[in-house]
Amino acid sequence: MALLLGTPASAYDYPFDDPFVATVVGTPADYQADLDVRVPLKRRSIEIFPDREVPDVFFYDKKLRYSYALQKGPAPLVFLIAGTGGSHDGTSNRNIGKALYKAGFHFVALSSPTHSNFIVSASSSHVPGHAFDDAADLYRVMETIWRKLEHKAEVTEFFLTGYSLGAFNTAFVMNIDQERQAFRFKRALMINSPMRLYSSISLLDRMLENIPGGEDNFGAFYQQLIDRFAEVYTRSDELNLSEDFLYKVYEIYQPPNERLAALIGTAFRLAAANMAFTSDVMTDFGYIKPSNVRLRKNTDLATYNHVAMRLGFTDFFHAYFYPYYKARNPALTRTSLIEEMSLATIEDFLRNADNIYVTHNADDLILEPGQIDFFRQVFGERATIYPNGGHLGNMTQRDYVAHMIEIFRP
Amino acid sequence: MSAAVSRRQVLRRTLPALGLIILGVLTGGCSTAPVVVGDEPEEPVFSADRLIRPDVQQFDEMDDPFMAFNKTMYRFNYRVDKYVLLPLVIGYYKVTPSFFRAGVHNFFTNFFNIRTIYNSLLQGSGRKTLHTTGRFAVNTTIGLLGLFDPATPMGIPQHREDFGQTLGKWGVGAGPYLVLPLLGPSSVRDGIGTGVDWYVTTQIRDAILDPDRTMQIIWSLLYAIDTRAHVKFLYYGTGSPFEYSLVRTLYTEKRRLDIEK
Numbered sequence: 001m002a003l004l005l006g007t008p009a010s011a012y013d014y015p016f017d018d019p020f021v022a023t024v025v026g027t028p029a030d031y032q033a034d035l036d037v038r039v040p041l042k043r044r045s046i047e048i049f050p051d052r053e054v055p056d057v058f059f060y061d062k063k064l065r066y067s068y069a070l071q072k073g074p075a076p077l078v079f080l081i082a083g084t085g086g087s088h089d090g091t092s093n094r095n096i097g098k099a100l101y102k103a104g105f106h107f108v109a110l111s112s113p114t115h116s117n118f119i120v121s122a123s124s125s126h127v128p129g130h131a132f133d134d135a136a137d138l139y140r141v142m143e144t145i146w147r148k149l150e151h152k153a154e155v156t157e158f159f160l161t162g163y164s165l166g167a168f169n170t171a172f173v174m175n176i177d178q179e180r181q182a183f184r185f186k187r188a189l190m191i192n193s194p195m196r197l198y199s200s201i202s203l204l205d206r207m208l209e210n211i212p213g214g215e216d217n218f219g220a221f222y223q224q225l226i227d228r229f230a231e232v233y234t235r236s237d238e239l240n241l242s243e244d245f246l247y248k249v250y251e252i253y254q255p256p257n258e259r260l261a262a263l264i265g266t267a268f269r270l271a272a273a274n275m276a277f278t279s280d281v282m283t284d285f286g287y288i289k290p291s292n293v294r295l296r297k298n299t300d301l302a303t304y305n306h307v308a309m310r311l312g313f314t315d316f317f318h319a320y321f322y323p324y325y326k327a328r329n330p331a332l333t334r335t336s337l338i339e340e341m342s343l344a345t346i347e348d349f350l351r352n353a354d355n356i357y358v359t360h361n362a363d364d365l366i367l368e369p370g371q372i373d374f375f376r377q378v379f380g381e382r383a384t385i386y387p388n389g390g391h392l393g394n395m396t397q398r399d400y401v402a403h404m405i406e407i408f409r410p
Numbered sequence: 411m412s413a414a415v416s417r418r419q420v421l422r423r424t425l426p427a428l429g430l431i432i433l434g435v436l437t438g439g440c441s442t443a444p445v446v447v448g449d450e451p452e453e454p455v456f457s458a459d460r461l462i463r464p465d466v467q468q469f470d471e472m473d474d475p476f477m478a479f480n481k482t483m484y485r486f487n488y489r490v491d492k493y494v495l496l497p498l499v500i501g502y503y504k505v506t507p508s509f510f511r512a513g514v515h516n517f518f519t520n521f522f523n524i525r526t527i528y529n530s531l532l533q534g535s536g537r538k539t540l541h542t543t544g545r546f547a548v549n550t551t552i553g554l555l556g557l558f559d560p561a562t563p564m565g566i567p568q569h570r571e572d573f574g575q576t577l578g579k580w581g582v583g584a585g586p587y588l589v590l591p592l593l594g595p596s597s598v599r600d601g602i603g604t605g606v607d608w609y610v611t612t613q614i615r616d617a618i619l620d621p622d623r624t625m626q627i628i629w630s631l632l633y634a635i636d637t638r639a640h641v642k643f644l645y646y647g648t649g650s651p652f653e654y655s656l657v658r659t660l661y662t663e664k665r666r667l668d669i670e671k
Contacts, residue, residue: 060488060646087649116649216466223469226656230663274650281651290451298442298481303458305652306468310461319455 022393033401061120074154083164085271126282135172167193196342201313207265273308361389488645520556529571574603578669
């Protein structure tokens, strides 16, 4: 097994050496795995905290939405966690789901704990981004969903995977499972995980420095992107507003490469804004919305939207996340919180957990120089590092998908 | 007697519209301002005053005098979609074979080419009129009343023109954004356009097919299901608390481009 997985796929062939292009364009058709399969996807919603009151303005988020697909007979089941701001049925989750279903697995797809719907319905604190708390929330969600599904599905074994922040979550969920043993995941795969969250969010925030004319021009830049997207939508007549919808702009409007960073930064900024505002409304912290203001169903949110889009993940960390946790634990320091939100916190566990695998790209944009070595050192032969692919750009590449399936082969 | 019947019919048709207008007035009266607990809002960590320079362009901004009504309708549509339309679509996919669904879709697409034909004429576009008339002729005959679509492999392009676009071509502005019950994002101009198109196409349908009441119900039901099945959109599916204004911008911009096209 180790032999099979250790060889970093000699056949690996991915065309883009620029990680920005890779991240936005993804995998061209000629290089893609054959993901042509009809998945009998069921979309469901479930109450995680039955007694929870949800503010009027988020009435539609009272239940957690998720999706699943079951094989006809007995099969292993994979839980699948989306990345930052990602929805259970977003593009990346769907692609992984297709690959898994085609290979004979059941799967259950979950939104990221940073997705608005999760923050409102399934987060115990409503404040996302905490490595341990998010994992505990995810574990509770998986248990709740499984109680509903166990009568329907014949499951032989459990597996776990996630991409981007979902990969980071995967590591901490495995850590919980070791103790709680509710699923006894046979194996887990972390796809393009951040190593230390604060490093990744700083890198992503900085990408917006590439907006022509500086960040004060953000409004104009973003409006232009939306207009261009409307153009894409006019041509295809398909309004698929998944979390990476901005990338579709690239299809007809090929921006010069220096704009790509701004485009990626904006896609992540959208996730940051949605997350921060939703969390703020739920806790009445007073980060963007005045703490003593209650929003009605019809309240105009335009000004909050404009403000939220000007605030990055690092603003969220310093002016909201840290103060929030500091109020609960006065001994906490900024530096210790930054260091705690890192895979290094559970390094010993990861080093010894011989069932946790990693795929990553040496040129991933969410890693600081040198951080890729952490994965090499800690996971050893269980890490497969591809030379190029940017952030998730090669996720549907033929050999990449084959490798992913190979890891889950019982 | 017949006058009484037709008056009752008129009443039956206009009552729902009247109800909606009343609902609109009621919700329009309902404030969009948030509730402040205490005397005045506390200063948040990041306020607009602190962060947004007043002289720079923002995004997703437009006049929206009917916002309260629109947001109410948006929620109403979400519920109808979730509890009525989507279950119907799912049931439809369960009980019908795919060739049947394809036939239904082709049939309606072909029939509503009539709408594109008269609107292309009104817009003075010979090219679109010719293409669409060609499609309609081919699919209605060789395509067996539109159940099949031989016009596409023959390379005849499919256009979609409606009376809202025609008004736009004539220089009529969109007017305020309007979320229509059941139909979703629209504008005052496009809402009127939808009404006109609905009236005209219904008249044409009745003149050609002379359907009885049962046929009309089957037609409406199949049309609603088929249309919904082909719209890839879920209310509150973006994961953004600001979805309302994002959709508003996308709709408005798309319509602008549709008219330019």
